[in-house]
Amino acid sequence: AQSVTQLGSHVSVSEGALVLLRCNYSSSVPPYLFWYVQYPNQGLQLLLKYTTGATLVKGINGFEAEFKKSETSFHLTKPSAHMSDAAEYFCAVSDNQAGTALIFGKGTTLSVSS
Amino acid sequence: GAGVSQSPSNKVTEKGKDVELRCDPISGHTALYWYRQSLGQGLEFLIYFQGNSAPDKSGLPSDRFSAERTGGSVSTLTIQRTQQEDSAVYLCASSLYHSGGLSVGTEAFFGQGTRLTVV
Numbered sequence: 001a002q003s004v005t006q007l008g009s010h011v012s013v014s015e016g017a018l019v020l021l022r023c024n025y026s027s028s029v030p031p032y033l034f035w036y037v038q039y040p041n042q043g044l045q046l047l048l049k050y051t052t053g054a055t056l057v058k059g060i061n062g063f064e065a066e067f068k069k070s071e072t073s074f075h076l077t078k079p080s081a082h083m084s085d086a087a088e089y090f091c092a093v094s095d096n097q098a099g100t101a102l103i104f105g106k107g108t109t110l111s112v113s114s
Numbered sequence: 115g116a117g118v119s120q121s122p123s124n125k126v127t128e129k130g131k132d133v134e135l136r137c138d139p140i141s142g143h144t145a146l147y148w149y150r151q152s153l154g155q156g157l158e159f160l161i162y163f164q165g166n167s168a169p170d171k172s173g174l175p176s177d178r179f180s181a182e183r184t185g186g187s188v189s190t191l192t193i194q195r196t197q198q199e200d201s202a203v204y205l206c207a208s209s210l211y212h213s214g215g216l217s218v219g220t221e222a223f224f225g226q227g228t229r230l231t232v233v
Contacts, residue, residue: 009154034221044157044205044224090157101147101170102207102222106156 002027002093006105014113019063019078021108023091026072033074034092034102035065044090050074061085086112116140118225120206126231127196135191135228139208146189147209147222148181152202160204163189196232203227 007022025031035047048059055067061084065076074091091105119138127133139146148160159173163183174180178196183189193200207222 006156036224043226044207046221046223049221092157101159101162101173103159104149104157106154 002031002095002103004091004093004103004105006091006108008108009106010109010111012111012113013081015083016080019076019081019085019110021076021089021110023074023076023105024072025074025091025093027093027095029095032094033065033067035059035063035074035076036090036092037087038090039087047076047089081112083112083114086110118206118208118223120225120228122228123226124229126233129198129232130195132192132194133196133230135204135230137189137191137206137225139187139189139206140223143208143210144186145209146183147207148189148191149205149207150202151205151227157205160191198232201230201232203229
């Protein structure tokens with residue numbers, strides 16, 4: 001069964017600083033990996049995903065993530081934080097076989113200060 | 115509609131009552147998921163429907179929870195004899211079926227959720 005661990009329930013950065021949100025997964029088969037974002041009082045939306053091919057994937061709003069099989073990681077980064085990036089971020093995994101659910105981590109709340 | 119629709123958006127119920135939460139997935143999406151979101155707990159997987167296959171019920175926390183999906187479309191999550199610890203936001207999501215490793219719309223699209231408060 002798959003699982004996801006997000007290190008750090010809360011991350012605080014200054015505006016313009018690097019954002020790094022950590023995600024490690026466990027899966028017995030090659031995974032599909034996702035990052036979702038939830039802005040205050042809004043629903044979840046997809047930020048980016050890795051399925052196959054290039055291990056560095058780019059998403060919306062300048063975010064990107066790199067799939068590292070050897071480290072079982074899929075960390076999310078953004079070179080320069082913006083105030084509007086303040087939100088809760090969820091990492092999720094499913095496997096590349098049919099019929100499995102998306103499993104989410106507990107989420108990381110990102111705060112951005114001016 | 116264009117997105118996943120959930121109703122009601124808010125539900126307040128008395129402890130011990132039964133509640134039904136409804137989800138209308140995106141048309142054509144064969145996969146449907148229910149999650150529960152509580153403060154500090156992230157998204158807790160509840161149940162997953164995929165086409166005509168038997169649903170994955172492994173996330174249901176107790177036998178008070180059940181879900182149906184009629185005609186491969188609309189789903190209803192039922193909580194019987196509600197308890198205060200059931201208070202949470204219940205999220206529904208849908209996605210296209212992904213088959214044999216082919217990436218066919220594997221991302222899930224979420225509804226706005228139903229906020230359930232048990233008093």
